[in-house]
Amino acid sequence: GENVEQHPSTLSVQEGDSAVIKCTYSDSASNYFPWYKQELGKGPQLIIDIRSNVGEKKDQRIAVTLNKTAKHFSLHITETQPEDSAVYFCAASNTGNQFYFGTGTSLTVIP
């Protein structure tokens, strides 16, 4: 089955700096890659996603890049703000049905 690895497990950045979180996947059939943000006491919230027919997608300060050949995808957050502090999860799916999640990255933005 699919295996998703996520790095780093914790990340601290100064407010205004950029943050990058990286994931790799093993199943070349995976074609959908969402990123979720989880704040304390809440469920994961979809923040951005990408399908395998594109290499990059951007939404304001958040972007995701996908390298199908290398089987890795990354989340980029620019101009970080304290409210970006949360746990971020990547996931991969080849059916849109079952998601395989990474282990999560705890991001702390220091004011």
Place this chain on the structure above:
Amino acid sequence: EPEVTQTPSHQVTQMGQEVILRCVPISNHLYFYWYRQILGQKVEFLVSFYNNEISEKSEIFDDQFSVERPDGSNFTLKIRSTKLEDSAMYFCASRDPANYGYTFGSGTRLTVV
């Protein structure tokens, strides 16, 4: 914004007891899911449900687990005889047919003692 609602937020149960975790998915969504997250571990898929039947399930989802959509709005996960290792956060999710992205609920923390 539409939400997936889960109740209760926290449930404590004795080992061997049955528990039912409840979810109200977003009303126009047709695909429903249960995931769980044991403390410090990955979010793991349990089961997906579409058109009133299970469409996929993982190895975790053994005979002790069942799901039901009893009345067209609720979506429940039943654990028949809980074990200590069932202690985890259980997330319900739903999605509409046009999108792959799920909407998750806030989760139910199940503690088996």
